[in-house]
Amino acid sequence: MRKIAFAIAMLVAFAASAQKAEDFQPVRIGVVNSQKITENARVMKSINTQRDKLLDDLKASVEKKRKEFEAREGDLRTKRIALSPDAFQKEVAAFQKSVMDFDRSTQEREAAIRKGVFDAMKTVNEDHLEPIIREVGRKYGLDMVLSEAMTVLINNRLDLTDEVLKNLNDKIKDIKVRA
Numbered sequence: 001m002r003k004i005a006f007a008i009a010m011l012v013a014f015a016a017s018a019q020k021a022e023d024f025q026p027v028r029i030g031v032v033n034s035q036k037i038t039e040n041a042r043v044m045k046s047i048n049t050q051r052d053k054l055l056d057d058l059k060a061s062v063e064k065k066r067k068e069f070e071a072r073e074g075d076l077r078t079k080r081i082a083l084s085p086d087a088f089q090k091e092v093a094a095f096q097k098s099v100m101d102f103d104r105s106t107q108e109r110e111a112a113i114r115k116g117v118f119d120a121m122k123t124v125n126e127d128h129l130e131p132i133i134r135e136v137g138r139k140y141g142l143d144m145v146l147s148e149a150m151t152v153l154i155n156n157r158l159d160l161t162d163e164v165l166k167n168l169n170d171k172i173k174d175i176k177v178r179a
Helices: 002-023 034-040 042-082 085-139 161-171
Strands: 029-032 144-147
Touching (some): 029 161, 034 042
């Protein structure tokens, strides 16, 4: 009796799966090359240019301050003879504190630049790029759009990158990096 019930259950399951196979609709997929968009979109180039300028300005500030610290260190060496040991130690401690404070502020500034770049790219992705990808996908009746980096085989006719890139360049050219 158990064998008959099992056979009937298997027959019902097979019939149900055959029915589902008949109802199966192929999934329509498109592909976007995220790297190409990151490298070629005007807004991404703008973000990178702003990042480079902010980092260059920070580097120049650090170099200027380094020279000031070198001069101050030279002054300390000269004062060593004229000052009492306690007074000299206080000068050294103050100097070391100013160096540490500057190092900390430099690290905070670098972190602020990284965060500003991240926030700008996030805004571009969420507010501009993803809606464009969805719009282009709908235009072609696609069920999903994958990153090219996630695919093994690429059929060039599935590639939406150039159209997405054009639409992104038309929609947004610049965004302010807040650092």
